[in-house]
Amino acid sequence: xxxxxxxxxxxxxxxxxxxxxxxxxxxxxxxxxxxxxxxxxxxxxxxxxxxxxxxxxxxxxxxxxxxxxxxxxxxxxxxxxxxxxxxxxxxxxxxxxxxxxxxxxxxxxxxxxxxxxxxxxxxxxxxxxxxxxxxxxxxxxxxxxxxxxxxxxxxxxxxxxxxxxxxxxxxxxxxxxxxxxxxxxxxxxxxxxxxxxxxxxxxxxxxxxxxxxxxxxxxxxxxxxxxxxxxxxxxxxxxxxxxxxxxxxxxxxxxxxxxxxxxxxxxxxxxxxxxxxxxxxxxxxxxxxxxxxxxxxxxxxxxxxxxxxxxxxxxxxxxxxxxxxxxxxxxxxxxxxxxxxxxxxxxxxxxxxxxxxxxxxxxxxxxxxxxxxxxxxxxxxxxxxxxxxxxxxxxxxxxxxxxxxxxxxxxxxxxxxxxxxxxxxxxxxxxxxxxxxxxxxxxxxxxxxxxxxxxxxxxxxxxxxxxxxxxxxxxxxxxxxxxxxxxxxxxxxxxxxxxxxxxxxx
Numbered sequence: 001x002x003x004x005x006x007x008x009x010x011x012x013x014x015x016x017x018x019x020x021x022x023x024x025x026x027x028x029x030x031x032x033x034x035x036x037x038x039x040x041x042x043x044x045x046x047x048x049x050x051x052x053x054x055x056x057x058x059x060x061x062x063x064x065x066x067x068x069x070x071x072x073x074x075x076x077x078x079x080x081x082x083x084x085x086x087x088x089x090x091x092x093x094x095x096x097x098x099x100x101x102x103x104x105x106x107x108x109x110x111x112x113x114x115x116x117x118x119x120x121x122x123x124x125x126x127x128x129x130x131x132x133x134x135x136x137x138x139x140x141x142x143x144x145x146x147x148x149x150x151x152x153x154x155x156x157x158x159x160x161x162x163x164x165x166x167x168x169x170x171x172x173x174x175x176x177x178x179x180x181x182x183x184x185x186x187x188x189x190x191x192x193x194x195x196x197x198x199x200x201x202x203x204x205x206x207x208x209x210x211x212x213x214x215x216x217x218x219x220x221x222x223x224x225x226x227x228x229x230x231x232x233x234x235x236x237x238x239x240x241x242x243x244x245x246x247x248x249x250x251x252x253x254x255x256x257x258x259x260x261x262x263x264x265x266x267x268x269x270x271x272x273x274x275x276x277x278x279x280x281x282x283x284x285x286x287x288x289x290x291x292x293x294x295x296x297x298x299x300x301x302x303x304x305x306x307x308x309x310x311x312x313x314x315x316x317x318x319x320x321x322x323x324x325x326x327x328x329x330x331x332x333x334x335x336x337x338x339x340x341x342x343x344x345x346x347x348x349x350x351x352x353x354x355x356x357x358x359x360x361x362x363x364x365x366x367x368x369x370x371x372x373x374x375x376x377x378x379x380x381x382x383x384x385x386x387x388x389x390x391x392x393x394x395x396x397x398x399x400x401x402x403x404x405x406x407x408x409x410x411x412x413x414x415x416x417x418x419x420x421x422x423x424x425x426x427x428x429x430x431x432x433x434x435x436x437x438x439x440x441x442x443x444x445x446x447x448x449x450x451x452x453x454x455x456x457x458x459x460x461x462x463x464x465x466x467x468x469x470x471x472x473x474x475x476x477x478x479x480x481x482x483x484x485x486x487x488x489x490x491x492x493x494x495x496x497x498x499x500x501x502x503x504x505x506x
Contacts (some may be wrong), residue, residue, distance in 0.1 A: 015061045015128040038106045040099055043113040050117055051076055054124055063428035064131045067429035070251055070449055078452040091312050100183035103326050112325035119401050119417035126421015149435045150212035155207025156475045161229050163198025168232035191403055200467035204475055210252050211438035223249045243314040248446040311407025321453040324402035333384035333473045344375030345461040366390055377403045400456035438478055
């Protein structure tokens, strides 16, 4: 076994914004009409054109722009798509001015779309700044498999899947006998401590496998294992783990393709075009996610005429977080102004773990005290909108954009998007990092893509939770042991011929 130290430098394409430059006057005109006329349809048109332009820019600037393109797709799925489905296509619309929001004020809906545009433009600026700064040195990537890292990752995945499935199978059985909300309301958590340990071992192990620069068949095998395991979360009524893992699979496959097409390793990894065609096989998952949505009771049942359109239903049901962007512009929910929700997870961690004498029980479970006294935007919004469902374990989730706007306004949206753009560009260089750092960065990339419906700091707290840290420590030590074992074997192999020759002479 040998760890790889081989690296190659490739030319990194710059971020070219020709499409956006040509569209800029037109987009500005549409936005001005929408702003002064409070007509969301014009804001929808400008937002969709901007998203298409940024998606194309990100794909062309791969690998640095890959996360930007995927984030655009994520934003459409979780924020824009619902507005398009209801307001433009008329799906489940109750009236002519229905935009699929709980607050159907046209001005608020239009401004929620402007919020998305500001964040995306700032993210593009971040990618462009980072790419220009790093382009002189080219794109550096490890190119040879790190066998000890791959073995450590596979070991972690196998151990994790066993613990993970033990918990999931028992929960799925209980949920099927009652319902998602009924079961959750009787439990402190859907996932036991054993299940959390297994999940972290599985996720961190998978990240180790990816950071090891595996062959395509190893990548496919590991991906099928973790996606299949997270499929049981869908049966439990939990969509986030499955979607997050799927986003990481897509990102990594495209990242390796982008690197391969600029090197002599292209024959060892499918092209982006082939991966794109393969992604069409994921279409049946839309129907599955729609079914899970009905199981959770997140949305109304479609009418007979609507039930035959799973694609539109998918974007409608997944876009519930768009409501948060509307609520963030008003005081209708009586959300406290004396709390900074953007950094809420970090504030709560400091309070609960570092401040002596602080009663951390206030943050346990989903209670009225936790919602009002805590710093979690998702909790307070869910409690204000649907208190009884929240107390039973349901909720809206959060949105990085809503948190930024509520705390810091338009300036916060821009600065937050700029920071994300820098991280997007950094994600394109993840395989230039040392193996363990690359594994951590891959998990962070997974969390970044979920930001439209997750807290702003989820990329940090979702990666560096106590279970993931423990899994990193354990698998990291295993990796070092395997490395040392490999060195010992190589040294023994070098000395064996000499020993045999000396014995022969004697």
